Amino acid sequence: MTVSCVFCSSDGGEVLWRDELCRIVLAREEHHPLLLRVIHARHVREMSDLPAAERARLMERVFAAELALRELLAPEKLNLASLGNVVPHVHWHVVPRWKDDAHFPSPIWSAPERPSRSLVVDEPLRARLRERLATLLSSA
Ligand SMILES: [Zn+2]
Helix, strand or coil: CCCCCCHHHCCCCCCEECCCCCCEEECCCCCCCCCEEEEECCCCCCCHHCCCHHHHHHHHHHHHHHHHHHHHHHHHEEEEEEECCCCCEEEEEEECCCCCCCCCCCCCCCCCCCCCCCCCCCCCHHHHHHHHHHHCCCCC
């Protein structure tokens, strides 16, 4: 635990699913309100700091987040990214992309090229995401 780390001191978003290894949160980023983050439960700096089996389990959760977004939203593309330059605590961004989103086809961290696509992230959608993640990860 590092007190100055935002992912150690807070959930980092609305928790949709959680187990002892990690949590999957709806990050509510300004231009990408359906961005999911898969955040390791412990303050680990790099993927290669994790035992191999734990890496594999974490990636199962990343892929479940990707599948849930694909099934419910049918985006143009799914982006997976693990940077950690700002918050060096292992986490993956799982980002549904559309041709008319603010940054497409550039990375979401680039300068916006157009106004954001309007996306409604209401409770029914969040409930469907929670249910889908729970189903996909029920045997994980
Ligand atoms: Zn941390």
